[in-house]
Amino acid sequence: MFNNVLIVGCGLIGSSILKSSIKNKISKNIYVYEKLKKNIKIIRKINKRIKFIPNLNKDLEMMNFIIICAPMSEYKFIFPKINKFMSEDSVITEVGSTKRNLIKFTKNKNLILSHPIAGSEVSGPKFGSKDLFNKKWCILINKGKKSKINTVKKFWKKLGSNVILMNAKEHDKIFAITSHLPHLIAYNLIKTAQDYQKVEKKNIIKYSAGGLRDFSRTAASNEIMWRDIFFSNKDNMINSINKFIKNLNLIKKKIKANKDKELKKILTNSKKVRKQIIDWKQDVSKPDFGREI
């Protein structure tokens, strides 16, 4: 598909793109720009043909396709260099989880914004997976040259993704609810449990099989990435937190007032979403009894 591809930042997502690109023969040469030595050591072992560039400078001229997989808070340092050295007909994309905040970078006419909906609670190239994007959604923001959008689309499809286009505003609204709020809520629940443990001086973590366990997994996600996301999607976050609190107060009122049927109705309604999620192939129906320990 390309002669020279560059991956900028090679953590969980970057290294998964790397492995998947090798598997799917995306490019003759794959270059990596990665700052952390311990990461470079891990990446070297993936494949001997991977080349490293030590700086974002004139090496960029030869790249046909550049994918930025660094934390969004780094973009302001990365883009000036890319803008300076990139080739005119290269295509550039990135994988940030919010998009309205990145529209300013699309002054660079080669840039198309992507968001692969895939990840895990673990970070770093050690956990990179060649199948991470397989059958997963990848959102492209429909801003930029059609031909460049098509190149990026082809790239993700080769990696196995289902590609869909939307605008940045719509994207940020949807993922505030389906992804950003759930993560924030998980962090907050774990914080509440920690506070409790401190005050009561009781080891409650010990009994976390009963629900807390799954939240702890989500709340183990990369803190830099999620801090960046919460700030980048501030309006939608505040809006959805307010709605969440409003609903929580409503449920609290039903519990307080022993509103038997009304509470049951809320729970029964929530239950229905599970079936939709399985119908949309976002999860399997196989019951989860906790993982084998």
Place this chain on the structure above:
Amino acid sequence: MFNNVLIVGCGLIGSSILKSSIKNKISKNIYVYEKLKKNIKIIRKINKRIKFIPNLNKDLEMMNFIIICAPMSEYKFIFPKINKFMSEDSVITEVGSTKRNLIKFTKNKNLILSHPIAGSEVSGPKFGSKDLFNKKWCILINKGKKSKINTVKKFWKKLGSNVILMNAKEHDKIFAITSHLPHLIAYNLIKTAQDYQKVEKKNIIKYSAGGLRDFSRTAASNEIMWRDIFFSNKDNMINSINKFIKNLNLIKKKIKANKDKELKKILTNSKKVRKQIIDWKQDVSKPDFGREI
């Protein structure tokens, strides 16, 4: 261990106790009292030796060990019958998820309260598993005759559980945080997503891989059981909801005011719990990338 064991109510937990009791040779005879015909049909297929009793009446006299696995809201109908017909030296236990509300039933001197910390988002005997209690905690409430507590303890140990004793007040406080609040929060998050979908007329469920998915699983749990739990543990629920909202407002403030370092600190702290949970063998460290679809 026993001659005659009776399981009252044979849903997910009852049928798992049934299967595990057969596997671990708990009793010569196992009897089941189950109201739903469709459940009886499923249970019959588990093992031909299982016997059914149609009513809770004088059949109870011959039972050495009775386990009540019905929703807690049914106890007020079940216990008068058990109290009337049980044998003097029988041992009775139950598996409800809250305990302070059940202390009143311990007027029946044969009753010892248990809470096996095991379950799933699915309900019904179709999903019963002989290994559900293996290596899982089972909490016994330290109220009642020592000899009867010991019998119940032996029973759960035979099923593979790690048994621990505590008082009802402590139990309800701990599980409000580790189990009841997480479930309530999951139901509430899904409700918030549903509301959003209704208002915006957008299919967001489609993109739920990014976090919502896991919450939907928890929120698919049995609504009767959870309604009963939320009411039975009312004081602790209200208290923990208030603490949760207080923390959520704090995080919202940090996001609003761009408090970079302070927000990161909260996230980093929450992340630590994951390691503790793995150290306590409540989950495995293996990364989760979503289940194979």
